[in-house]
Amino acid sequence: MSAVQFWPGRYTDRHGNEAVVFESDGRESIRTTIRGVRFEGASMDDLGALGGEPPEAPFTFFDGALCSCLLEWEVPMPVAVEGQGGRTAVLDCALRLGDPAGPGRGLDAETLTTILRLDGHEYRNAEGHDDFEDALNEVQRRLPPGSRLKACVSCAWSDYHPAGHGLMAGLACFRDAKYLYRQVDGKHGPQGIFTTWQEHTESVQETWLCGEFEHRSGDTGYRGPFPSRPLS
Template sequence: MSAVQFWPGRYTDRHGNEVVVFESDGRESIRTTIRGVRFEGDSMDDLGALGGEPPEAPFTFFDGALCACLLEWEVPMPVTVEGQGVRTAALDCALWLGAPAGPGKGLEYERLFTILRLDGQEHLTTEDHGTFEEALNDLQRWLLPAGVRLRACVACAWSDYSPAGNGLMAGLACFRDAKDRYRQVDGKHGPTGIFAVWQELTEFVQETWLCGEFEHRAGDTGYRGSFPSRPLS
């Protein structure tokens, strides 16, 4: 895996805004400092204060995680361009986290928007999404020019999700050390189901990460099938 990445970004809430930098290991750790307070989480919608206690600086929390705010950050996003090879684009992300809706009710809303910037063009997902899986799937299927393919873990031949579902990000299982077994996966249950190989996963990764084992996903492979997924008929 590559070294830690530093994503330039911004934090905004009703008390103001601040330029920040998010540190990501590409797996299940994201860290940043906001108003002098150090935060960490395995996902952008699960950033909690490292000290464990509510900080003195003004923030809003739900189950210990930041909310009632806007998080913005930029991720380097390699793409494969037909006839040109690998190019580097930029993925701008904006995550709106609503205020707590009440006891046992979660947040009022959670909305993710992305923009891929390549060669002076902006490819914007105009609908809000609940996960990076959905946002990047729509970006690849509907918005990118023909011949341009995302080069990231979400589009890799060796990645899959649990049938139990996944959150906003970082729940993507990588099977790069069990390729032969994963090639046989064709569903959920049975000797060639995802549950039969699940314990052999290498690690969990973020959808936007990339390693040297990357291969473009082709056909209806694994449990989750193709990337981008087939549109509903």
């Protein structure tokens, strides 16, 4: 995997806004500094203050993670264009984290918006998606024919656990177990994803990319093709 990426972004809440930089290792660690306070989490909706102590600067938390705010950031996103080679696009991401809804009830809202900016055009997911898998599936469907995202979410060697996943990360990479992963044909049985799961190399973020990338096609693995077929 490549080194840490630095994503330029912005943090906004009722107390104001400021430019920030998010540091991502591509797996399950995101860090940033907001109002002089260092934050870290496995996902953008799980950023907690390092050290565990409530910071003096004004923030709102739910279960130790930032909320009642808007997080914005930019991620480089390679795109393969048939007959033209590769392009470097930018994925603009905005995550609005609502207010605590009460004990055991989570947040009253959590909305993810992604916009892929490629060759002067914008390709956006519709409002309402709550994770990167769905958002990037929709972005891919909106791209012109022959244009394909190059990222872990669209890789032949990645899959999700049948029990589900959160906003981002938690995408299992099987690059060191390709032969076994090629045999996966469902959830259970000798060739099911449950049997093969323990062989995955590591967990990665949907927008990451490594040198083992191959475009996903057909009914590969447990989760099937990318983009997935839209619900009828």
